[in-house]
Amino acid sequence: MPSRPRPIHDPRRDDCPWCGSKRLRTRLRSPDLRHRRPGTFVVDECRDCAHAFQNPRLTPEGLMLYDSDGDPRFSRGRLRATARVMLPFPEPESWLDVGTGDASFPRAAKELFTYTAFDGLDPTPRVERARAAGRLDEAHRGRLTTPEVLARLRGRYDVVSMLHHLEHTRDPKEELAAALTALRPGGHLLLELSDPASASATVLGKWWHPYDQPRHLHLIPLANLRTELEAQGCDIVSTDRRTPHTPHDLSTAVALRLAGSRLRPLTGPAVTLAAALDHLLAPALRRTRFSNAYRVVARKTARARPS
Incomplete structure (x- = not known):
């Protein structure tokens, strides 16, 4: 008798996975x-x-x-700017980039941290290809919350980065606990996430790229993430809602809107115009509620609880 296909959805839940509210x-x-x-x-x-x-x-x-390997990539300059926020701290000996994909971020960060060993973790073969290409010192294939993976990485790193990674995880709180387990005491967690409070989410609706259904499972408000990190034993070193803004909301919305329509032949010129507008408006938008992302740097303290 042939086996029944496994379901692709969990049961619908009637409470919030973050706070438990039924509202x-x-x-x-x-x-x-x-x-x-x-x-x-x-x-x-x-x-x-x-x-x-x-x-x-x-x-x-x-x-x-x-799933897809075709996620948008950030520019080398944008990735260097993210890595630069760690320059005020002692140069890390070891750094783990979680959800590293092709290791674009470690490659860019290495330009600033030349003596740091960069490792990458990803569930896809891309991480192994990145190691073969010399972008990583070590490649770990799998998920951070898997017991055998976490046992191998426990307490090894001075920095763990998760850049637009938590949105894809089934249990962000568990993922944060695992990241802290991989950190040494006093180590730093570097996080970037899409900001669900962005006014662009309201204006653009389903065409707002960070919704990215069905690949994004969670959109976490900054206040919630801060509270959870503190509850897990972290000190919040810094937060930033300005510089992480990525100027692609309009151009991505136009591309998604036209891709399946009769106006598809106009996609190229329309996206080019929208991209120019994105970059023209970026200096102003990143100082307003239209900023689409935020960054948090947190330090692991002695009170952090192990995963």
Whole structure:
């Protein structure tokens, strides 16, 4: 008798995965706008803590169906700017980049931290190709919360970076605890995330790229992340809602909107115009509620609880 196919969705939940509140509202319904694969996906929001999450959530098998190596890349200059925030601290001996993909970030950061050993962790073969290309000192294939992976990485790193990674994880709190376990005492956690409080999310709706259904499972408000890091035994060193802003909201929205329409032949010129507008407006927008991302640097203290 043939085996039954495994479900691609978890059961729909009636409470917030962040705070447990049952006061939920539907924030968004969206198809897969990027790859046009079948399905409609729901993003709910907690009325109490403002955490936004995919509901019902894709199972690991479902995520594999919709996963892609084609995520947008940040420029080398943008990645160097992110790494630069760690310059005020002693140069790390070892640095782990979680969700590293092709290791674009370690390659850029190495230009500033020439004596640091950069390792990468990713569930795809891309991390092994990055090691073969010389972008990483060590490549670890898998997920940080897997016990055998975490046992191998426990207490090894002075810095752990997660750049637009938590949005993809099934349990962000567990992922944070695992990252702290991989850190040495006094080490730093460098995080960048899409900001669900961005006014662009309201203006652009489902065409706002950080929604990215069905690949983004969580959109975490800055206040929630700060509170969780402190609860797990971290000191917040810095937060920034300005410089992490990436000027691509309009151009990505135009590309997604035109890709499946009769106006598709106009996509190239329209995206070029929208991209120019993105960059023209960026200096002003990053100082307003239209900024689309935030950054947190946190230090692991002696009170941090092990994963």
